[in-house]
Amino acid sequence: MIREPLIFELSGTGKKAFKLPQLDVPKQEGLLESLPVRQDVEGFPEVSEIEVARHFTRLSQANYCIDIGMYPLGSCTMKYNPKVNEKIAALPGLAGVHPAAAVELIQGNLAIIHDLEDSLKDITGLDAVSLQPSAGAQGELVGMMLIRACLEERGDPRKVVLIPDSAHGTNPSSAHICGYQVQEIKSNEAGTVDLEDLDRVMNEDVAALMVTNPNTLGVFERDICRITELVHSRGGLVYMDGANMNALMGVCRPGDMGVDVIHLNLHKTFSTPHGGGGPGSGPVAVKALLEPYLPVPVITKHESGYGFDFDRPKTIGRVRAFYGNFLVAAKALAYILTLGPEGIKEVAEIAVLNSTYIRKRLEGEYHLQYETPTMHECVFSDKLQKPHGVQNIDIAKRLIDYDVHPPTMSFPLIVPGALMIEPTETESKEDLDRFIEAMLSISREARENPELLKEAPHGSYVRRLDETTAARNPIL
Numbered sequence: 001m002i003r004e005p006l007i008f009e010l011s012g013t014g015k016k017a018f019k020l021p022q023l024d025v026p027k028q029e030g031l032l033e034s035l036p037v038r039q040d041v042e043g044f045p046e047v048s049e050i051e052v053a054r055h056f057t058r059l060s061q062a063n064y065c066i067d068i069g070m071y072p073l074g075s076c077t078m079k080y081n082p083k084v085n086e087k088i089a090a091l092p093g094l095a096g097v098h099p100a101a102a103v104e105l106i107q108g109n110l111a112i113i114h115d116l117e118d119s120l121k122d123i124t125g126l127d128a129v130s131l132q133p134s135a136g137a138q139g140e141l142v143g144m145m146l147i148r149a150c151l152e153e154r155g156d157p158r159k160v161v162l163i164p165d166s167a168h169g170t171n172p173s174s175a176h177i178c179g180y181q182v183q184e185i186k187s188n189e190a191g192t193v194d195l196e197d198l199d200r201v202m203n204e205d206v207a208a209l210m211v212t213n214p215n216t217l218g219v220f221e222r223d224i225c226r227i228t229e230l231v232h233s234r235g236g237l238v239y240m241d242g243a244n245m246n247a248l249m250g251v252c253r254p255g256d257m258g259v260d261v262i263h264l265n266l267h268k269t270f271s272t273p274h275g276g277g278g279p280g281s282g283p284v285a286v287k288a289l290l291e292p293y294l295p296v297p298v299i300t301k302h303e304s305g306y307g308f309d310f311d312r313p314k315t316i317g318r319v320r321a322f323y324g325n326f327l328v329a330a331k332a333l334a335y336i337l338t339l340g341p342e343g344i345k346e347v348a349e350i351a352v353l354n355s356t357y358i359r360k361r362l363e364g365e366y367h368l369q370y371e372t373p374t375m376h377e378c379v380f381s382d383k384l385q386k387p388h389g390v391q392n393i394d395i396a397k398r399l400i401d402y403d404v405h406p407p408t409m410s411f412p413l414i415v416p417g418a419l420m421i422e423p424t425e426t427e428s429k430e431d432l433d434r435f436i437e438a439m440l441s442i443s444r445e446a447r448e449n450p451e452l453l454k455e456a457p458h459g460s461y462v463r464r465l466d467e468t469t470a471a472r473n474p475i476l
């Protein structure tokens with residue numbers, strides 16, 4: 001492996017990208033000064049054009065991306081997103097539209113938002129949708145604000161939100177930021193919500209239950225209908241974290257399970273790639289009882305065309321500038337329309353099949369804390385490798401040597417040494433087998449040569465980074 005130097009190290013005085021012939025016309029003063037040429041960097045690298053091209057091309061090849069291989073990151077749904085959806089989002093009428101353009105000029109854009117809202121209503125089985133939130137976590141906050149607004153109007157705002165111990169960290173944060181006290185509920189041996197425990201803690205102080213389904217262990221909450229009934233019967237509402245909708249869509253609908261409000265992650269399930277910091281989109285879908293509180297503006301459709309409705313007395317207000325991340329919505333609608341209802345269902349079925357295939361082939365070699373059948377993801381632990389001194393991080397780092405992206409680690413928190421694997425539906429059997437073979441080979445290495453794992457990765461540009469210092473004290 002060649003270590004790629006810094007561009008500063010490639011620098012040599014007087015090296016230039018290009019040279020032009022002698023001027024044969026009068027020189028124009030002041031032209032270059034108006035260009036954004038930085039004068040203030042000491043030792044600004046001086047390199048030739050080919051050095052620049054090669055340097056950045058080599059660096060780009062050191063990058064991992066979905067076009068190179070799979071990302072088995074549990075809870076992240078890092079699937080391959082069809083390129084056609086990017087092409088559609090790049091159409092000038094979509095990518096070039098100004099957010100302040102007059103309503104008459106953006107009827108087609110509003111139709112996209114409106115149609116996507118309709119599709120998401122179908123998929124979730126709920127009554128109304130807002131595409132405003134920019135991410136899953138913001139969708140959670142908006143959803144909790146809707147619940148608060150509704151309960152306040154009933155004159156019974158309540159104080160507590162119940163959240164299972166397997167929840168994504170954003171759940172308690174969102175409830176807390178919305179002014180609620182968070183109370184954790186313990187999972188049972190199946191890894192699901194314990195109905196008896198819920199029955200014990202569900203009282204008139206509880207505003208809502210926030211439940212993820214399938215939960216972060218990949219386990220479907222079989223008792224979801226009884227759970228929502230119980231919460232409703234004592235005056236609470238049910239929030240479902242729908243980031244894992246990839247496992248359910250087209251097969252069953254949260255609205256039919258009694259869920260009152262859900263957020264979706266368009267940048268997980270609906271064809272926007274993510275991991276690079278955005279933009280994302282975390283729409284909320286709600287039952288009719290929460291509709292009056294949705295953020296403004298709401299997109300309306302009349303005979304005269306599409307429009308914005310700001311005149312909504314009970315709204316929680318604006319939650320972001322303009323109308324949501326529009327191009328993410330455009331991609332999502334393109335994705336939904338190119339799949340159709342049957343295709344959407346097939347996505348969920350294959351996502352579950354792929355994950356189950358991995359679970360069945362790796363069980364025994366890697367420890368499963370819960371025997372319960374799983375949906376789109378499965379969570380192993382390092383318990384069988386621990387006796388050899390090998391931890392989940394060693395396994396994850398060693399995967400890099402097999403040209404495989406590591407899975408999510410150490411989450412959910414209820415599984416010590418967790419390795420959380422979500423292959424998604426877009427991986428072929430051959431790619432799943434490659435991943436499985438790598439995992440099996442690593443489990444052999446853990447028995448026979450644990451030292452090898454503890455120093456992995458061996459073949460990458462960088463080995464083990466001090467991630468804490470890199471995050472707290474970045475030297476840029």
Ligand SMILES: *Cc1c(COP(=O)(O)O)cnc(C)c1O
Pocket residue numbers: 075076135136137138168170171212216241243244265280282
């Ligand atoms: C990703 C995820 C979220 C948060 O979504 P962001 O868009 O990252 O804010 C919430 N819950 C679950 C289960 C998730 O997987």
